[in-house]
Amino acid sequence: MNGRVFIIGLGLIGGSLALCIKKEHPESIITGYDISQDNLKLASMLGVIDERSTTIEEGAKSADLIILSTPVKETEKIMETLSKMELKQNVLITDVGSTKSVITKKSQVLLDKGITFIGGHPMAGSHKSGVSASKVILFENAFYLLTPPERVNDQHVQHLLKWLQGTNAKFLVISPEEHDLLAGAISHMPHIVAASLVHQADHISEQHKLVTRLAAGGFRDITRIASSSPSMWRDILIHNKNVLMELMNDWKKEMDKVLSFIEKEQAEELYDYFARAKKVRDGLPQDQKGAIPAFYDLFVDVPDYPGVISEITGYLAKENISITNIRIMETREEIFGILVISFQTEEDRVRAQKCIASYSNYDTTIG
Ligand SMILES: NC(=O)C1=CN([C@@H]2O[C@H](COP(=O)(O)OP(=O)(O)OC[C@H]3O[C@@H](n4cnc5c(N)ncnc54)[C@H](O)[C@@H]3O)[C@@H](O)[C@H]2O)C=CC1
Ligand SMILES: O=C(O)C(=O)Cc1ccc(O)cc1
Numbered sequence: 001m002n003g004r005v006f007i008i009g010l011g012l013i014g015g016s017l018a019l020c021i022k023k024e025h026p027e028s029i030i031t032g033y034d035i036s037q038d039n040l041k042l043a044s045m046l047g048v049i050d051e052r053s054t055t056i057e058e059g060a061k062s063a064d065l066i067i068l069s070t071p072v073k074e075t076e077k078i079m080e081t082l083s084k085m086e087l088k089q090n091v092l093i094t095d096v097g098s099t100k101s102v103i104t105k106k107s108q109v110l111l112d113k114g115i116t117f118i119g120g121h122p123m124a125g126s127h128k129s130g131v132s133a134s135k136v137i138l139f140e141n142a143f144y145l146l147t148p149p150e151r152v153n154d155q156h157v158q159h160l161l162k163w164l165q166g167t168n169a170k171f172l173v174i175s176p177e178e179h180d181l182l183a184g185a186i187s188h189m190p191h192i193v194a195a196s197l198v199h200q201a202d203h204i205s206e207q208h209k210l211v212t213r214l215a216a217g218g219f220r221d222i223t224r225i226a227s228s229s230p231s232m233w234r235d236i237l238i239h240n241k242n243v244l245m246e247l248m249n250d251w252k253k254e255m256d257k258v259l260s261f262i263e264k265e266q267a268e269e270l271y272d273y274f275a276r277a278k279k280v281r282d283g284l285p286q287d288q289k290g291a292i293p294a295f296y297d298l299f300v301d302v303p304d305y306p307g308v309i310s311e312i313t314g315y316l317a318k319e320n321i322s323i324t325n326i327r328i329m330e331t332r333e334e335i336f337g338i339l340v341i342s343f344q345t346e347e348d349r350v351r352a353q354k355c356i357a358s359y360s361n362y363d364t365t366i367g
Pocket of ligand 1 (some may be wrong): 033035096097126130229
């Protein structure tokens with residue numbers, strides 16, 4: 001498609017969308033704006049955007065599509081600013097925020113001026129932030145939820161879908177309220193719980209230094225999302241306050257129930273509690289991306305000798321398989337280690353498993 005795309009907020013999500021749009025629509029012109037001059041320069045140097053804009057007004061006035069990819073509270077303010085500007089008559093505005101009710105309510109200021117706004121949430125990302133973490137494949141096969149206000153007709157939604165086709169995401173249209181409930185349960189709550197587990201271990205470490213060393217393996221993995229941007233999550237929780245107040249109260253009741261089973265040593269109830277959770281969890285789709293990115297980790301049993309990492313990465317390089325991370329988990333000190341290699345896609349992990357099996361006798365497992 002031909003046209004001018006203006007991206008406000010050139011971080012992980014804004015940068016990745018810029019790459020997707022450029023790939024699919026090479027003739028479009030992508031202009032970027034960021035409150036941080038350094039980010040703006042970096043986005044330009046990395047080739048993520050074609051042009052830099054020094055103000056919102058400058059980039060917005062000639063844009064056919066405006067993407068708001070800032071933290072959600074900033075998005076609200078920018079919507080207000082845009083509603084007071086002279087924009088192209090057919091401009092389409094969308095956002096990428098992790099919450100949708102407050103943003104959709106705010107979009108009334110734009111709709112009142114005859115400007116089309118369609119809320120969006122690409123449910124993929126990472127605990128990393130910033131334009132340097134942007135990737136063209138970030139949204140591949142991920143759910144991308146759209147929450148068009150009732151007044152917006154389907155023609156505009158189809159138009160936005162064309163612009164966003166290069167994400168290769170799976171688009172779904174839902175209401176902002178349903179979005180916030182679902183995102184609250186499967187994304188916002190896990191971030192709160194992960195942070196709380198880290199706080200608990202940290203308090204314990206004041207008396208028991210060993211906890212930090214023991215937390216290195218599985219604990220570190222299941223609390224990965226506690227390394228996400230604190231300011232981003234602060235804003236998300238405040239935006240989704242009403243939903244989270246309900247979900248957190250339910251969660252407290254759930255914890256009280258488990259606590260009571262433990263106190264009363266109700267073995268059968270505890271068994272059922274875990275058995276039911278296992279059944280539900282085992283039934284979750286394995287081959288799909290959800291709201292929190294999965295780890296495509298491959299565990300390789302390796303002898304602990306110098307050069308073993310380069311040996312294995314050498315096999316992968318021969319078959320052009322890219323890795324995103326590599327580390328050794330030393331569970332059986334000085335005898336064997338487990339090499340954990342992370343891949344960007346499930347397909348790469350499957351190829352890597354076959355590749356390592358064809359060049360060596362090392363055992364590999366998927367976590
Ligand atoms: N990080 C993730 O995995 C996901 C994030 N989101 C949502 O995407 C949005 C952006 O998140 P990220 O790209 O991860 O954050 P980020 O921190 O990587 O990027 C945000 C960018 O916005 C800029 N910014 C902040 N205030 C601004 C303002 N007033 N005007 C212009 N630029 C401003 C920052 O300088 C930064 O470059 C957030 O609303 C978040 O809720 C949605 C899906 C996934
Ligand atoms: O990996 C992580 O930290 C994530 O949970 C990514 C993420 C962050 C925010 C979203 O709205 C959706 C996905």
